[in-house]
Amino acid sequence: MSMEHRERRRWCEEISKINRNLNDDGKEKPNNPFDVFNKR
Numbered sequence: 001m002s003m004e005h006r007e008r009r010r011w012c013e014e015i016s017k018i019n020r021n022l023n024d025d026g027k028e029k030p031n032n033p034f035d036v037f038n039k040r
Contacts, residue, residue, distance in 0.1 A: 003011065
C-alpha cells in the first residue's frame with residue numbers, strides 16, 4: 001500500500017470496525033490482548 005502511515009492506520013481501523021460489526025453475534029466477547037487502544 002502506498003499510503004502514509006496515518007492514512008493506512010485509519011483505513012485498517014475502519015476495516016476492523018466493519019469486520020467487528022459483521023462478526024457480532026450479540027454474545028459477550030473475550031478481551032483481545034492485541035487491542036492496546038481498547039477500541040472494542
